[in-house]
Amino acid sequence: MALQRLLLLFLCFPAGVGTSWLPALSGFCSAVYKQWIPDTNYENSSNWDRGRVPCATDRVVFLPEKKVSVYVESSHSILDLNLPRDAEFIFGHDAEFAASNGAQEPGCDGGTITFRDPDEHQWYDPTLWQAVVSEDDLDTGHYLFTVHEESVPCHHDSVLFRPQSSFRVGMDSDDQSLILRSISVLGTKFINDKDFQEFLKTNTGKLQFPDLTAIQVTNERCREKSGCECGNSVNHNRICANLLKHLECPAIECREPLNPVGHCCPICGATLTLQYTETFDLELYRNRLQHLYLNTPMYSSIQMAMSKVPKAPAITGLHQREAATVIQVLLLDQQTGENAGRLAVALAMEIMKDINSQGATFGITEGEVQTATGSGSERHTGGMTGGAIAGTVVTLLLLLLGLASLVALFMRGTLRFPTLPFLKKADRHMETLGGPTDKGFDNPIFDTDMPMDLPGLYSTNEALKTVSYSSSGVHFVNPVYDETEFNI
Template sequence: MGQWLLLLLCIGLVDCAYKRWLSNTNFGNPANWNAGRAPCGNDVAVIHDESAAVFLQVNTTVKQLLMPMNGEVVFGSDVVLGFTEQPDHSASCTPYSSNVEFNVTYPRDWFDSNNWCETDSETGDCKTIARLDSEKVPCMNDDVVYPSGNSFYVNLETGIDIKVNTFKITGKAYTTTSFQSFLSTDQGKGMFPLPNNGQRSSVTIQRRPCNDPTGCMCGNNKGEVLNRVCVIQRKRCTKAQCRTPLKPVGHCCDLCGGVAVMKFGSGFRFDTLVNGIRRNLIDGKPEYKDVQVITSKISEDEIQMVLLDTDGVRASQLTREIAKEVQNDINAGGFKYSVLSVRVDVSSGGGSTGPISSAQTAESIPNGEIAGIVVGGAVVVGLLIVVAIFVYRRKQSPTDELGFKVFDKISFKKPNFRKPRVEVPPSFGFRFGGPENVGPSQGFDNPMYGNNPLENEKPMDMEIMPSSLGLEQEEQPTFDSSRGFDNPLYDSPPLNESMFTDPSVVEKTSDLGSRPTSFVNPMAMVEDNPQT
């Protein structure tokens, strides 16, 4: 599936953890000379005062060699350095207009990732694998190799505890104690010079390979080690080609893609997770062929999976699929991966989603949905405010002063049905007896409920709500000037008494039977006949 998949398979495996030093001070290394090639018979080779010891590993001929008083050239076994005044016409000895100068005038940094390559063995070819910046330099479980047949000039810096698994220099293995002794020798001082303050960083050689089935932590993803790595690496960062880049744990530059951090529990195996993700989501899908995957153990119970590509679109999509795959297993009990939780960040689509709970997977919310949520929330809040104002005014003011009388006109009745009504003009009233010297009133006493004069100055509408049965057969009330109104709901006999008295006078009495009954209220629905 590609070289990047090797990373998924090699994390935690000892035979995949060799870091070999690349820089050297060899005379024959073209990168060590300002002409871009090693000196030849036509050149004057110049070694400056600040230069490291130069290792001459093959027979060489030059026109002249200029060295400082404290300069050093180390000869390999049976190697000869010759001088000539004859022109060199070989194809490798191209003309150069001035002296050829040795340019290794300062030690190369241990924490510079350009000085290291990852290999499958001590002498194997360097592998091109996506790595976090902190993992490009030796981790605490890596085997460090300074290859044979070379000389080196290394800056260990100061104030840092460097931890590695094993340490070999030109084929010789060292322990923590023996390496410390080597640093006190002339060869050791020439290879690992003292910093300006005279105190090198300590090197601890653990000799404890990682066989943990949950994976191996690098140990460089935080603290001073990461700071030193990023001081160098940030100068090489390129601008990310996405709007919202990410910076994973252990990395110095912004990336486009996604990050999934998984917290695991008992029974977790690194290779089970990696192989399951590869088999279920990556294999056979050409759309993910350019997505690089970096999987690392970043703490005692967390795995970080970083997915990146140029613009982050495909990597973000794959990150969401991985999160969904893992979350589905969590919801089912976690028997496949033994992962307890997963949280995701993605660079595409405008941002991150934060942590994923045990009940959901994380995905970015599109900007349109966010706008809809905001507008909908504003509408709901506005409606709540209107309702609150209505309730507050209703509590603080009488009902008839609220100005909502439009609701009084609402009638839930069948269309085109006209309710029968009896209108009482303002100058016309009814009474149930009493003196005639009381001033005019536009109300009347309900004989069944007591005195409650109406204050409305408009004509009072008296409505009779028809029954749903027999509407066409119902007899409407008639007005007879001689004896008044008949109650259409009761079979009341005609009254002989005079119906009309002073409409403004209502006589109150506790004995209803003693009143002269001149009018039967058509709106009163009582059990007993009010006429005695």
């Protein structure tokens, strides 16, 4: 077994990555298992209205209108047994029922004991599942912390029902289909849809999965390094409604709590939203945070959930090349009062520093932090990550391009700068120092010293009547208008 876990560890580890923090990787791989918690076992005291297993002087009653499958693990003596109209008992190797002689047993007061309603457990109830990364973690109790949507089996998860147990799970869903990688029932693992559909047609399948008629078993795990969306968002309201039947959201001690995507309750703490490239590896980065921070004494009490979620509609489509999803990192601490969320915020800031310096190495282009503590909420955007650097370069290129365009327009004469007063003064000063400025060659028409008599230019006196001369040059006379009206 140890060798198998070591091989699994290396299969999950990306090629070309250093192994200086290899021991921290043993907790995560792309495959996730979700185990169903409740059962309908006879020996489970929580299944009986008196909070204990029936004894020899009890009259055992099953509600007649209910359908149920019951697993019996050991032998029991009972005084009386009332069965429902549609039920089955699955007996273990040493299990049996025997008639009691009515003798008193220690701790058994006798009377009627009733089996609880087996239809009260729903698939989309996040309190009824445990998430682990390997089946071995079920024995050690090493469960994953997730947002509420991901507490329920996601599309690429493997679902486990304990081998020696019976159950009845209701499927009250807003979605028409349920996609799973695999599902294990009574020790049998189903990895294709055909075999599981055949099981659902059996009496045991009908009693344990009364509503699971649209389930699909694909045997496909998530194949994206950056992770896959869970696929439970369509049932978000149903998941939260089932959660609140059993639990209340924790009291909020921050002024402006956060509402993480996929979570039912507002929180005091921090969330990081990461934009990424195709080189981003979700499990590799999760392991990095686990090793650098959560394995240290300072942050060991913090709960972290990392998942791929849809990008907020407000920013979707601004950059067509960006992914339509982001990576959300949820951080929760156990602090209360004014200190609620402060340790989680401190960790979020440490992670942002790491992103600013090393984010591009892991395929992170930008990171944003939202925080909520006992005194308020803030938002912080990451600095010079890969995306920020690229944005700065593009801005500089645009400025240079604009400057080059202005120079080109000026050289063509399309754009001219206005004459400044001090340049005019400098021109007059040069005339004083060097004498009259050179006016170039003489123009016989516009020369200011043009004589009145222009032989050869105009042949008749009539032509001269249409031309007027002055010290400033030549202008033509319009015979329609009286010239004297315009000469002052």
